[in-house]
Amino acid sequence: MINNLTVTADLINDEVKFSAISRDNNNVFINAIQPLGEADGYTPLELFLMSLATCSGMTLVLLLRKMNKNVSGLNVSASGERKETLPKYFKSIHLKFELTSNDVHADDIEKVIKNMEEYSCPIWNMVKNNVDISSEYKIN
16 A cells, blocks of 8 residues: 655646646646636535545455445435635535445444544544534435
């Protein structure tokens, strides 16, 4: 496992558009919404929500599979409510997990979500004491 991660971000226009990259992956474009930017890229907070959604989703799948549960699909959505004053960071985030499985039960997913919140999802753990994070799930 890699303990040190590095990304680079370069300003690529006369406003606030950046191109960012890590390792040998494709570039990601980050920009502000108008009037500050052109809105032709993800905002930093959108990328943060994507990181939380995918980190919690990966953790959910890995922990359920470790319990020998079948996971054939997962959709994770994350929505955040921002403060109205500067700095406009998230005051609350809601995660919704829609899982497709033929053998996962409510108590299984509740146990895993509690585990993720307490220690196994690094993104969730970094912000849980600063942002109110709630979650819900549906099993198909």
